[in-house]
Amino acid sequence: ADRKAEIIAFLQAQPTGEPTTEITRLERPARIPLSFAQQRLWFLQEMQPGSPAYNIPFAIEIEGSLDFDAFKTSLNAIVSRHEVLRTNFVSVNGEPCQQISESKAVAIDEIDLRSQTNGIEQVRAAAIVSAKQPFDLRNDLLLRVAVYRVQNTRWVVLFTIHHVVSDAWSTEILLRELDRHYRAALLGKSAELPALPVQYADFSIWQREWLKGEVLTEQLGYWQQQLQGELPTLQLPTDYPRKRVQTFAGAVEHFSISADTTSKLTRLTQEYSASLFMTLMAAFNLFLRRYSGQQDFLVGTPIANRHRREVEGMIGLFVNTLAIRTKLRPRETFVDVLKRVRQTTLDAYQHQDLPFEKLVEALQPDRDMSLSPLFQVRFRLENAPPEEVNLPG
Numbered sequence: 001a002d003r004k005a006e007i008i009a010f011l012q013a014q015p016t017g018e019p020t021t022e023i024t025r026l027e028r029p030a031r032i033p034l035s036f037a038q039q040r041l042w043f044l045q046e047m048q049p050g051s052p053a054y055n056i057p058f059a060i061e062i063e064g065s066l067d068f069d070a071f072k073t074s075l076n077a078i079v080s081r082h083e084v085l086r087t088n089f090v091s092v093n094g095e096p097c098q099q100i101s102e103s104k105a106v107a108i109d110e111i112d113l114r115s116q117t118n119g120i121e122q123v124r125a126a127a128i129v130s131a132k133q134p135f136d137l138r139n140d141l142l143l144r145v146a147v148y149r150v151q152n153t154r155w156v157v158l159f160t161i162h163h164v165v166s167d168a169w170s171t172e173i174l175l176r177e178l179d180r181h182y183r184a185a186l187l188g189k190s191a192e193l194p195a196l197p198v199q200y201a202d203f204s205i206w207q208r209e210w211l212k213g214e215v216l217t218e219q220l221g222y223w224q225q226q227l228q229g230e231l232p233t234l235q236l237p238t239d240y241p242r243k244r245v246q247t248f249a250g251a252v253e254h255f256s257i258s259a260d261t262t263s264k265l266t267r268l269t270q271e272y273s274a275s276l277f278m279t280l281m282a283a284f285n286l287f288l289r290r291y292s293g294q295q296d297f298l299v300g301t302p303i304a305n306r307h308r309r310e311v312e313g314m315i316g317l318f319v320n321t322l323a324i325r326t327k328l329r330p331r332e333t334f335v336d337v338l339k340r341v342r343q344t345t346l347d348a349y350q351h352q353d354l355p356f357e358k359l360v361e362a363l364q365p366d367r368d369m370s371l372s373p374l375f376q377v378r379f380r381l382e383n384a385p386p387e388e389v390n391l392p393g
Contacts, residue, residue, distance in 0.1 A: 023198050023206045023310040031097040034089065035204040036211075036355035037317050041164045042089050042096045042137065050134050053248045054163035057131035058171055062155040065393040067186060068110060068147065071157075074181035075106045075145060077191065078174060082315040084165045084200035089137040098201055109146040119150040127158050135162045142166075165200075167319040169304050172387040174315060182391050197309075200316035211353065219354040220362055222347065226325055227363060227374070232296040234288065234376040245369045272335065274342045277301075277381045281345070282338040284379050285326045295328045298375040303352050321356040322348045323374050 034042060041054055079085045086101045111126075113119035126146065135142055142162040149155050161171070177193065184191040198206075211219070257265075269279045285297050305320040306312055326341055360373045367373070 021206075021210055023203055023308060025198055025202050026205050026209070028201065028205065031092055031095070032100070032201050033204055033208055034096050034098060035200075035207050035317065036357045037320065038089070038164050038204065039096060040355075040357040041317070045137055045164070046091075051248075052132045052134050055131055055133075055135070055160055056163055056166055056168075056171065057127065057158070057160045059127060059159065060157050060175070060389050062157065062389075062391065064153055064391075066147075066149075066155050066391075067182075067393075070182055070185035071147070072106070072108050073185040074178050075108065077181045077185075078177050078315075079104055079106055079141070079143070081177070081193070081196065082200070084314075084316045085141070085143055087142075087165060087200070088139060089164065098204070100201060104141050106141065106143060106145055110149075111146065112149045114149055114151060119148070120156075123148045123150065123156045123158070130158055130160045133160070137162070137164065164317060166315060167304075167317050168302075168382075169306060169318065170315040172384075173313060175387040175389050179389055179391060186392060194313070196314055198311075198314070200314060203311060203314075203316065203318075211355075211358070216354075216358075219351050220358070222351040223323070223354060223359050224362065226344075226347075227298075227323065227359075231363075231365060231374065232294060232298055233371065234292060234297070235294065236288075236292050242370050246372070268338075272338055272342070274338060275345075276383065278342045278345050279338060280381060281324065281379055282326075282334065282341040285328065285341070286334070286337065288377070289328055297326050297328070299324050299326070300372075300375040300378040302378070302380055303349070305352055307352075320352055320354075321378075322352060323356070323359070324348055324379075 033039075045051065045054065080103065083100050086104045088099045088101070089096055090099050091097075113122055116122060126148070130144060130146065133144075142165045144158075144160040146158045147155060148158070159171075159174075161174075166174075177191070180191040180193060265276065265279055269276050281299065281301070284299065288297050288299075289295065300321050300323055302319050303322055305318045311318055324341070324344055326337070326344065328337065363374070365373050
């Protein structure tokens with residue numbers, strides 16, 4: 001329900017007038033450019049070539065009978081269908097470009113642990129190793145898969161994919177198509193999927209052609225107004241001094257919110273025509289004020305950026321980052337904060353096409369290797385149900 005509220009809110013925020021230019025297959029230049037988001041990740045990977053910071057690891061557990069050959073056929077069919085999974089990134093005269101292979105096969109490791117008493121512990125250890133193993137963007141297939149057979153009818157499949165060719169939405173597409181291809185492969189057939197209207201390379205060419213002139217000026221103008229003046233640096237109390245260079249070493253803390261509190265949050269959200277994300281974002285800003293003593297906050301939040309139908313079913317890096325700024329005022333109520341966060345969020349959705357990379361480039365904040373540019377904290381609400389993998393057998 002909250003996802004629907006987000007969509008409705010975004011549609012309400014859309015300006016009237018001429019429709020947005022559709023993404024179409026354009027003539028490809030000799031050197032296919034990267035999308036803006038890809039170029040940023042390529043640059044960061046060049047700076048730290050051994051870093052696994054932009055690996056996306058995930059796993060599925062399978063109970064029953066797995067046909068390994070059909071599974072392998074299915075993954076290769078997905079790689080064949082999505083060009084971006086057959087893409088490498090090379091530098092020509094200092095400029096990165098996409099190098100797309102006509103065909104590439106997925107090398108799937110198959111490990112039998114049925115004779116091991118601690119098989120699942122070995123899988124957990126292997127998951128950490130795989131997640132930390134860097135990719136070579138120039139040469140590697142940017143998808144790694146390993147199948148572990150823990151018991152006769154229990155399997156764990158580890159996936160690691162580089163963020164430069166994928167995002168969270170993409171992993172759901174991959175699992176959904178895996179289901180369709182696997183069912184067809186068991187019957188010796190090819191899956192009947194609708195043809196992709198465009199490939200990722202078409203999007204990256206289109207993006208660079210579209211995002212300029214008046215479009216760029218309008219998108220950029222909004223964010224420059226929102227982020228004018230001195231930008232706040234979040235100063236939370238910490239147990240150690242901030243390191244000179246970010247290490248990406250962190251931890252995870254799990255906690256639960258009661259059903260009663262969740263129900264009250266939902267009612268409050270509906271009362272003020274907001275979404276749960278907006279309500280929680282407002283609360284999060286107040287949380288930051290309590291621990292920092294500051295009044296002005298920039299909080300990053302990811303957005304799927306898939307509001308064009310041509311890219312809905314495509315694997316690739318489309319996710320964008322929005323910098324939501326909230327200035328708190330003395331003696332205002334929570335409802336006051338919520339209403340302001342709601343409006344700011346709606347306006348941000350309307351201007352979500354400006355890549356975060358272009359915003360940083362335009363604002364040129366003082367660079368500090370110990371800090372992320374523009375914001376130092378992100379807030380993310382994952383409220384879509386995970387993709388169910390229900391393979392035959």
